[in-house]
Amino acid sequence: MSPSIQRVYVEEAVSEHPRALAVLERFPKAEQISCGRYGEVFNRKAQNFRLQKQRPALILAEKFDRLCLPAPKGYGIGSGRNFYFSHMLNCIYDCRYCFLQGMYLSANYVLFVNYEDFFDSIERTIEEFAQEECYFFSGYDCDSLALDSVTGFVEEFVPFFFRHPRAWLEVRTKSTRIEALQALEAIPNCVVAFSFTPAEAHADLEAGVPPIERRLEAMVKLAECGWWLGLRFDPLLYGDDFEKRYKSLFETVFSRLPVESLHSVSYGPFRLPRDFYERMYRLYPDEPLLAGPLDTQGRTVSYGREREMELLEFCHQELGRYVPEEIFFPCRVPE
Amino acid sequence: MTSVRARVVVALWSEARPLIDRFDLRAVDSEGPFRRFSGDAVTLVVSGVGRAAAAAAAGYLFACERRVRERPWINVGIGGHRSLVSGEAILADRVIEHGSGRVWYPPLVFEPPIRTSTVCTVDEVEREYADDAVYEMEAAGFYPTTARFSTAELVQVVKIVSDGPKASPDGLTAKHVSKLMSSRLDDIVAVIGRTREVAGELELTQPRVATAPWLERWHFTVTQKRRLRRLLARLRVVDPAFRDTDAALARAAELPDATAVLARLQEDLES
Numbered sequence: 001m002s003p004s005i006q007r008v009y010v011e012e013a014v015s016e017h018p019r020a021l022a023v024l025e026r027f028p029k030a031e032q033i034s035c036g037r038y039g040e041v042f043n044r045k046a047q048n049f050r051l052q053k054q055r056p057a058l059i060l061a062e063k064f065d066r067l068c069l070p071a072p073k074g075y076g077i078g079s080g081r082n083f084y085f086s087h088m089l090n091c092i093y094d095c096r097y098c099f100l101q102g103m104y105l106s107a108n109y110v111l112f113v114n115y116e117d118f119f120d121s122i123e124r125t126i127e128e129f130a131q132e133e134c135y136f137f138s139g140y141d142c143d144s145l146a147l148d149s150v151t152g153f154v155e156e157f158v159p160f161f162f163r164h165p166r167a168w169l170e171v172r173t174k175s176t177r178i179e180a181l182q183a184l185e186a187i188p189n190c191v192v193a194f195s196f197t198p199a200e201a202h203a204d205l206e207a208g209v210p211p212i213e214r215r216l217e218a219m220v221k222l223a224e225c226g227w228w229l230g231l232r233f234d235p236l237l238y239g240d241d242f243e244k245r246y247k248s249l250f251e252t253v254f255s256r257l258p259v260e261s262l263h264s265v266s267y268g269p270f271r272l273p274r275d276f277y278e279r280m281y282r283l284y285p286d287e288p289l290l291a292g293p294l295d296t297q298g299r300t301v302s303y304g305r306e307r308e309m310e311l312l313e314f315c316h317q318e319l320g321r322y323v324p325e326e327i328f329f330p331c332r333v334p335e
Numbered sequence: 336m337t338s339v340r341a342r343v344v345v346a347l348w349s350e351a352r353p354l355i356d357r358f359d360l361r362a363v364d365s366e367g368p369f370r371r372f373s374g375d376a377v378t379l380v381v382s383g384v385g386r387a388a389a390a391a392a393a394g395y396l397f398a399c400e401r402r403v404r405e406r407p408w409i410n411v412g413i414g415g416h417r418s419l420v421s422g423e424a425i426l427a428d429r430v431i432e433h434g435s436g437r438v439w440y441p442p443l444v445f446e447p448p449i450r451t452s453t454v455c456t457v458d459e460v461e462r463e464y465a466d467d468a469v470y471e472m473e474a475a476g477f478y479p480t481t482a483r484f485s486t487a488e489l490v491q492v493v494k495i496v497s498d499g500p501k502a503s504p505d506g507l508t509a510k511h512v513s514k515l516m517s518s519r520l521d522d523i524v525a526v527i528g529r530t531r532e533v534a535g536e537l538e539l540t541q542p543r544v545a546t547a548p549w550l551e552r553w554h555f556t557v558t559q560k561r562r563l564r565r566l567l568a569r570l571r572v573v574d575p576a577f578r579d580t581d582a583a584l585a586r587a588a589e590l591p592d593a594t595a596v597l598a599r600l601q602e603d604l605e606s
């Protein structure tokens with residue numbers, strides 16, 4: 001799925017940046033609007049994420065600071081240090097549980113074109129923690145691959161990490177746009193991690209996301225090319241028949257995937273910061289997932305401890321039938 | 336077709352005239368500080384010239400419309416451009432306040448029926464037309480004011496090019512302005528129509544909850560009323576039985592007070 005972009009805002013500072021020019025070339029018919037800082041468009045109050053999702057614009061911008069940050073607690077796939085960086089904000093898909101809807105006021109896509117500054121920042125982080133293994137997550141504020149044909153993310157970041165073998169890159173996605181990965185030699189310190197929810201949730205809650213089977217096909221192809229794979233069952237979604245749904249999902253997934261290509265399997269229950277939840281509920285009051293029974297404890301909205309434990313225990317046990325425990329990483333969200 | 340009415344702000348009577356005819360608007364409240372007109376699809380206010388007047392008229396219209404939020408707001412008027420031909424219609428993709436340098440970017444969630452352009456608001460009639468923008472005198476007053484009343488996707492600015500380096504603004508007569516407006520009325524109507532549709536979509540997403548029968552039966556404090564509304568809205572989504580107010584009320588009939596009602600509804604939601 002390639003998005004049709006009809007409007008591109010270009011920060012004056014990047015109007016001559018080669019990456020910005022290359023992106024603009026891809027959308028010759030799009031209306032171009034020059035802007036000062038991307039926040040003037042993206043962070044303005046009184047915008048409606050739901051309405052903008054109908055026709056998101058692209059914003060080409062430069063990121064000045066906070067290029068590489070420590071990952072939130074509980075977010076990790078190893079014993080090392082965890083960091084994340086966001087070359088892009090927002091996503092072409094429209095998952096109803098996605099926290100980006102609660103985090104951002106605008107559904108426009110922001111692409112930070114100054115990749116070189118991300119590289120510098122990541123390099124500094126690697127040097128700072130020279131004695132430790134560092135993991136860098138790229139798909140925190142976006143889907144890492146969905147817009148790869150436009151962003152050229154893989155082509156730029158994978159070779160960079162190849163030059164830094166002590167650091168791991170996680171490319172998190174629900175996309176099947178794997179062409180750029182297929183075109184490269186697989187590197188030993190990159191995990192291409194695909195997220196899944198059961199088929200029913202995919203149908204109800206993941207607008208635009210490729211079907212499970214197509215994602216599995218993409219994973220098999222990547223495994224054949226030698227890439228490490230990750231599985232992310234995140235968020236785990238509760239429902240009366242969640243056992244049946246997850247059992248079926250795991251059966252489907254593990255009947256297709258070569259387990260020896262799996263680097264890690266992580267899973268975490270559906271949880272949201274309270275203010276994100278409130279914003280999402282205001283946008284989608286007609287969505288059963290958000291209108292249904294949820295528990296607010298402090299600043300977190302979740303299914304509540306009992307249901308979370310049910311979900312986690314069940315999934316842990318079921319996953320144990322297919323993969324060794326050493327590669328399990330339950331996402332422990334702090335209370 | 337949505338029943339949500341658009342609120343239109345124009346500076347001049349000659350700009351208003353064709354819209355009044357097209358939308359079959361009737362004058363209302365002749366005593367007010369601004370001339371105001373109303374019909375089924377549109378309410379319109381004539382602000383007079385300038386940023387401050389446009390902002391004040393928009394505020395006045397908002398107050399007259401019982402401060403109902405999330406309604407379409409459209410500023411329509413004439414302006415000058417250095418190269419566009421007279422009679423060209425544009426939709427603003429950027430509004431610049433020339434004096435202060437402040438800029439706004441009206442988001443657009445529909446396919447624009449006309450070309451888009453920067454609109455630059457000046458305090459004196461423009462004669463230089465230095466930049467590739469439509470120069471006019473109201474948008475930078477209208478936009479930030481109305482963006483407080485509605486989500487930005489519902490606030491749009493449409494301008495009809497009336498003057499430029501080869502056609503001085505001094506020669507513009509009221510008749511000529513009305514004629515220009517009339518010539519692009521279909522485009523203006525199209526923008527108003529699309530913005531109304533977007534507002535209609537937004538309205539449809541909002542839960543319609545009938546709390547009145549509940550409030551008649553039990554006494555709820557202000558906080559409890561808010562909670563009642565929210566619980567009923569959520570229950571309607573997850574339990575079809577709650578879409579029938581009478582049936583929902585009957586289930587709570589024996590409960591002694593609002594606290595017990597809210598507790599029962601919470602239980603229903605969690606069950």
Ligand code: SF4
Pocket residue numbers: 090091092093094095097098099100141142143174209
């Ligand atoms: S794919 Fe991920 S980032 Fe994109 S909408 Fe879904 S949850 Fe959000």
